[in-house]
């Protein structure tokens with residue numbers, strides 16, 4: 041129950057266990073053709089979704105270096121560990137970064153972006169860069185509204201980390217006007233780590249033509265050119281493509297709406313369970329992520345609880361990151377997660393609190409509250 045790597049279905053693992061095939065062969069081309077269609081479906085886009093061998097950060101970096109130039113002004117949303125990462129990547133490539141901050145646990149304020157964009161009459165801002173689902177705090181940022189403001193600006197691009205939102209909730213790339221969408225296989229894709237994905241809008245491809253940042257392995261031009269021929273510029277992770285096809289087939293069989301509904305039900309169950317036990321949620325009310333619920337148990341060492349749940353029930357929860365270590369634990373409910381998993385996690389937390397002598401109120405209240413949300 042961590043937000044990645046997430047559980048991998050057996051059919052996906054088995055698909056991956058096949059002998060690798062030549063990446064310039066007809067069968068591999070057919071596989072690329074099929075997975076490209078599936079990826080467009082998942083992203084709700086008519087653009088190619090390019091596949092890179094790497095983790096999610098490779099897709100984030102690719103989004104920056106393929107659309108921007110040295111010294112370009114960008115607005116970076118920062119309300120957690122992954123917002124901070126955007127700032128670091130942007131600075132590493134010499135961009136002129138203006139940080140739009142919100143406290144950890146709070147969502148980014150779309151109005152702050154609107155004001156900065158409207159004040160930019162000289163059209164200096166080249167991109168607005170943000171995280172959709174901030175995994176470190178379990179907070180959802182309002183990407184749809186912020187992207188609308190960016191589109192009103194006219195020239196800036198929206199570059200979004202959708203690593204823990206894609207496959208958990210609606211991220212319709214084309215209808216929201218997103219320019220760069222980055223994601224990674226070990227999350228909503230229900231796959232092992234190793235593939236990252238980046239999709240770019242037509243506007244982003246126009247920016248690519250002007251972009252002067254150094255790139256080679258992550259230069260998306262060759263990826264796009266070869267994608268047209270159902271291929272890849274380098275030797276791709278062939279076996280992860282087998283897994284990708286299998287995982288996306290499972291997702292298509294379930295359907296996007298059903299996948300989103302399942303994640304939102306699991307968020308409701310995790311939140312209700314924690315509240316009924318008397319544990320405070322870390323994310324601001326109404327802004328919790330469908331992928332992860334962060335819990336800040338007052339007066340309880342979150343790390344001690346997390347370790348005890350693992351020792352007692354073999355259920356791995358995620359810890360707090362940076363200054364949240366010991367203060368927060370996080371329940372991942374992303375990807376291949378079913379009602380039983382969420383109910384078991386809530387019950388295990390409750391039972392562990394009881395065995396540590398830390399449970400207050402009636403035992404079973406958390407499980408009952410979670411169960412009600414799963415009806």
Ligand SMILES: Cc1ncc(COP(=O)(O)O)c(C=O)c1O
Pocket residue numbers: 043044095096097098122171173174175176201203204224
């Ligand atoms: C919101 C978010 N962005 C980006 C990443 C990418 O990290 P990685 O490069 O480890 O796949 C993660 C993974 O935890 C994430 O949760």
